Amino acid sequence: MNDPDWEQDDAEFEKNAAAMREVTIPPAAFAAVRQRVLSEMQAKKRRAAWWTWSAVAAAACVAMVCVAYLAPGPERPRALVARKDPPRIEWTARPVAQRVHHKSSGRLLRGRAPVRKTEPLAVVKMLTDDPNVIIIWLVDQKGDSL
Amino acid sequence: MADFRLKAETAGQSSGLLERAKTGDLEAFDQLMRLHEKQVLGTALRLVGNLEDAQDAAQEAFLRLYKSLNRLPDILEIKPWLYRVTVNVCNDMHRARRRRGWEPLSGPDPVSSQPDPELAWVHQERGRLVEMALKTLPEKERAAVVLRDMQGLSTREVAEILGSSEVTVRSQISVARGKLKKFTDRYLRKRI
Numbered sequence A: 001m002n003d004p005d006w007e008q009d010d011a012e013f014e015k016n017a018a019a020m021r022e023v024t025i026p027p028a029a030f031a032a033v034r035q036r037v038l039s040e041m042q043a044k045k046r047r048a049a050w051w052t053w054s055a056v057a058a059a060a061c062v063a064m065v066c067v068a069y070l071a072p073g074p075e076r077p078r079a080l081v082a083r084k085d086p087p088r089i090e091w092t093a094r095p096v097a098q099r100v101h102h103k104s105s106g107r108l109l110r111g112r113a114p115v116r117k118t119e120p121l122a123v124v125k126m127l128t129d130d131p132n133v134i135i136i137w138l139v140d141q142k143g144d145s146l
Numbered sequence B: 001m002a003d004f005r006l007k008a009e010t011a012g013q014s015s016g017l018l019e020r021a022k023t024g025d026l027e028a029f030d031q032l033m034r035l036h037e038k039q040v041l042g043t044a045l046r047l048v049g050n051l052e053d054a055q056d057a058a059q060e061a062f063l064r065l066y067k068s069l070n071r072l073p074d075i076l077e078i079k080p081w082l083y084r085v086t087v088n089v090c091n092d093m094h095r096a097r098r099r100r101g102w103e104p105l106s107g108p109d110p111v112s113s114q115p116d117p118e119l120a121w122v123h124q125e126r127g128r129l130v131e132m133a134l135k136t137l138p139e140k141e142r143a144a145v146v147l148r149d150m151q152g153l154s155t156r157e158v159a160e161i162l163g164s165s166e167v168t169v170r171s172q173i174s175v176a177r178g179k180l181k182k183f184t185d186r187y188l189r190k191r192i
Helices: A005-021 A027-070 B009-023 B026-048 B051-071 B075-100 B117-135 B139-150 B155-162 B166-191
Strands: A122-129 A133-137
Touching: A005 B051, A027 B026, A133 B051, B009 B026, B009 B075, B026 B051, B026 B075, B026 B117, B026 B139, B051 B075, B075 B139, B075 B155, B117 B139, B117 B166, B139 B155, B139 B166, B155 B166
Parallel strands: none
Antiparallel strands: A122 A133
16 A cells, blocks of 8 residues: 555545545534434424323313213203093993893803993093194903004 | 534533433433534534534534434434434435525525634634535535534544445545635636
8 A cells, every 4th residue: 555646535534534524513503403302302302291191181081971970970860751540441331132031940040141332442531742642542352453 | 523412521420310301301412402402503514614504504413302302212212313403404404405496595694713803804704615515515524524514523423323334434535635625716817
């Protein structure tokens, strides 16, 4: 490496590198960087704290809602339902067949079958809240609806 | 030659700082930054070529340091770690700038420490010329030459920081010096 060209190049490069090394950065530039970093970190801390408190508040709200929903509360007032008297149903009494006994033998004679009246239908009229709607319920004697 | 890792006594003082900084003590972190600001800002300035971008890069490097404090087991690891991060941040900035296709305006010029104004001017011009020449180098060569020749690290240390072998770093530095020489010669010939 005794080539004078190489040595000259090295010396030249060393001068350039030295010039770059000697360049001093103004102290204000360092201070500015530190200031920027610290303020950014403080902002991050504030943001983190805000998010933490928000998360805590949200969790507390959810917990309160859950407790309110799951805990047995005071008995709810029951809805008052207007009680309507059941419609009176009138049944027509069925005539009992008269028993006729034979005079001498005492055998029961079949009498004339009693005339069976048409079974009356009970009409149950139910009023609803809506005056235009009336439920009419037809029921026979057995209780079957028609 | 600058010491790559912290000296023992400095490390002893700094380990307390590191522990305090890990607990979120901003004052301790401020002290840590003061210990490493010359290294970070100086490297960034040589890599990106202007003070404004160098400040941005240094800020990003320190913020990354703060995020990674808990992953750094030892104060001795901070210096090489910061070099690595600074180089990466500057490379990212170069790539982003290339993608956007614009060159930012240069910030205020760093000043020369020479007391003689004429000599200071010569140094400043020379520094500016090297700065321009450095911009023409590829990322890895620029990082190698800045860390080796301007930050004064050894080839082994540069290799460790850049994640390359020593042979690769030597070759990169040699090629980079050749390119710098060619650039400065051409520039000076044009000016003359």
